Amino acid sequence: MTAPATLAPGRRSGARGAGDPSRRMGYVFVSGYVVLLLAFGVLPTVYAVWLSISNSRGQLVGLGNFIRTFADYRFLSAFGHVLLYLVIWLGTLMVLVVGLALMLHGRMRRTSAVMRFLYYVPGALAGVASVLLWLIMLDPAASPAGWLLRAFGWETLAQVIAPDHLPVLFTVIAFWTGAGGWIVIMYAALNNIPDEVLEAARIDGAGVVQTALRIQLPLLRKWIAYMLILAFAAGTQLFVEPQLVSTVSWGMISDSWSPNQLSYLYAFQAGDFHGAAALAVNLMVVGLACALVVVFRAGLFERD
């Protein structure tokens, strides 16, 4: 455990008191960001939390909005959908992103730069830009991947987007757009590991797999934790993918498939910003709980 050794100097400097230059400069460094954080992060969040515990006449209603949304007929199905999606999505993302980044980092770096670019390209096609693409892609009759869809026995768009397929389908779409970006980040993180460390492992007789498991993965700990937290948050806030597939299928997917969509309906269809805020706070609490577990397990807030 190296923590005590590295923490020691910091501790001492922390004890030096308010006149400590490091401490004062710390505030200077974060000041610009803190202003933005307060204005566009904290203030809106606090207001949203206030919305979630009040009603349209500005009275405090405690957990009333939460109870009201729990009782909504769409609540359970939406959270159930997203839970299933999260399991599939997080598993796929972790394994494939880390695996692909390790592979691309391991050999043929010239080719891998091109690969990374090509893997990333779909990332530029987010949201509205990809509607047309999926409109064609998911319809076996016109799709470039029509042979694959037909191999699964799906002959029409409606069969492709049957309700049971949706969590996997959304994972595929989200992975297609998002994985390239994460691979770039992981690759950059792998570059951070000094060559000497890897070289030493090799001399000790570690194979590629052992090097990955014993050296590279532990050193990527913080980055993986970070990815996990964000991917989890993004997963609970699933919105774009169901909306997209709904658009290209003329509404064959419920407009409240995910909790975030439900929150949107509350706010902008029913004009109920309080219920919408309550749903959002639910998602935030779930996301935060998981994030804190990851943060402390991976030591994200510690310095190495």
Added chain:
Amino acid sequence: MRTNDFPWPRRAASAAVIACSLLAAAACGSADPGPGAAEPSTAAAFSPAPQQAGGEILVWADATRVPAVEQYQKAHPDVKIKIVTYSGNANGANDLQTKVQLFDRTGNGWPDVAFSTTFGDVAWASRNGAQGKQPYAAPVNRGVIEQSVLDGFAKGALDPCTVDGDVYCVRNDLAQNVLWYNKKLMDDFGYEVPTTWEEYQALGEKVAKEHPGYLVGTAGDPWAPEVYFWASQCPASTLTAPRKVTVDLGSDKCTRMAGLLDTLIAAGSISKDSVFGAGFIKEKADKVLMLPGPSWYGQVLFASTFKTPKNQIAAAVPLKFSADPTNYTGNVGGGVWFISSHSKNLKAAADLVTWVTTSNDYQATAGTYPAFKQAATAWLAGQKETGYFAEDVAPAFTEAAGLVWPGWSATQYSQEAIYASTVVPALNEGKTIASMLETWETAIKNKASSLGYTVDSP
């Protein structure tokens, strides 16, 4: 060491527990869903904002109607107009509502005139907005637009705009359903165009046997309920008061249509796809023998999307059930214009809306069938001139325009979205519509009550 190093999460956790219990105890108001629910839903008396003659008006329209506004601007150069292009709420978007909700909160920004492709917007636009703001839409019949102009619209055209006797929007176009058919194919096969649903079903079964693969309709479109069930007078949502709705899919008016569709789906002459799907366009478009559907199918679907050659497509009057005294039809869409009740220049706004909806200069060449009778006559003459259709569509269109069954109400929720997400996937799993009626009814009722409607079952 670790736990000592992170004292605060534990503190935060206990703080959170305390906060939660405080919250649960501190509830003093009731958690009602929103602005409208707790207040009387009927609109308060309309009180216009202080007027400014000659003030600039802000107009929101979709890309298709922006040219109409520009044409008006050209004809009236002294009127100050600012045009904003937006989605027009097409394809299930609710952009106008989203923005108006925000404007209601800040008390400014409302467009003086707004076009929407869906009259479902009337439901919210005629209700009080956030924080007790008066409804966004001005009741145009209360001295905003002259009654003589409103009287010039097709019979029933303003029904979806009317709430409690006040007219909250002006209809741009009608989308009355007719029976489209491919005259060339019908002649080749030696079939007669049916006039009743019974004949239609018999012909559908015959086609399935004699010419397998050819189609007489589609059930996979989101608007299938508006094509088939509306025509069958199925009470899917009938408003008895502005926020009170009756839903009864168990009625025999609904089951008769479900049975008809199920039979033809099983026979194979009604498709489970949507006519706009790439697969349908590629493989089925040239096998469409008949297709009950809205008036805009002619140009938008057959001419532009299917690219069916000239002189093949024709339209017949809507079908009738032989047991019914008259034939009824439904309606798929049809845009509306709103005038803002907050407008500071109602006169200019009203003049613009009157012009774009009634003037032959624009409507006679518009893409869709004008709701204003006089303009419709000119429009139909224009359709004849295109020479696309095998027969003049005017008689069928004009008759159908007056046959829209009034019992299918304009609601804030979209029947299309509910059908597409509950019934269509089930159809594709091999279930029948008849077996889905109950689920479908529940879906409508749930959606209606989630938007603050009181739902009655007869």
Added chain:
Amino acid sequence: MRIMDSPAATARPRAARPADRPTSSHRRGGAGGGAQRARAAAARLLWTLVTGAFLVFFALPVVWLLLAPTKTDGQIIRDDPFSFGSLDGVVTAWRNLYSFQDGVIVSWLENSAIYAFGALLITLVTSIPAGYGLALTRFAGRRLLLTVTLLVMIMPNVALVLPLYLEMEAVGLTGTIWSVILPFSFFPFGVYLTYIYFSSTIPQDLLSAARLDGCSEWRVFTSIALPLSRPIVALVAFFNFVGNWNNFFLPFVMLPDSAQYPAQVGLNNLLTSSAVFNTSSGVGNQIMRPELALATLVTVVPVLLVFLFSQRSLVSGMLAGATKN
């Protein structure tokens, strides 16, 4: 690609260069013989198969999209997905696209560029020092700041739209470009990236040594951290740019005038006015699938350019000497 010139790669012993040396075991084994060579070949095959399969997965839809504007609407649906139409097709599609509201697509791109680059500048100026400060200086509230940052990253955006709108209205900024640029500049994602980068790249003892040498905190930042920060600047800049370029909802809510729309909001208008999606659009609509595909491609080009640009710095600046001492 510049990546090969990177210090990291050149610092490597010649023999260890992986480009032509498939596995380390091969080199290490020396006299290992046939079995090892077979294993190396198998590993290489596996590598090619896996990365190749994912290449197909990621790139195939993009290839289709690139081909789409060359065809007519009918060809897109009826012909083979990977057929090539004609270059004339692209010209026609561009002409139709450009005639949509008199070339409004150009002003969408301009607006997007203003918002995305404006926000990028503020983001870099605020988030790089912030990430550094969180990673390498000590101050009371550091942990609180990290937690609050995490918290707002996790809060669903739908709930923040109304508060942000009311806030902008209260300070009179709705409708100005600042109502978009300022919220875009708040980029907690980038602060975290910078934080993790600095905390796992620069050893504390390096800074302590500099401090002992009498460097001021500011000097430590500018002379040690900044030279090392090129990859993370590239990373943050890139993700911030892409996120903002692709953001739909915020500009949609904040901007009242269609002349101010960025590409994403514009594309949405284009999409909903096309007969492909808007059944009530009527006749004479020129915007069909080829035009939509072309519009999509035109709007993603800037993102890809920025990616290529930042990928150069991404790897080249890594480990410019620091951890070597």
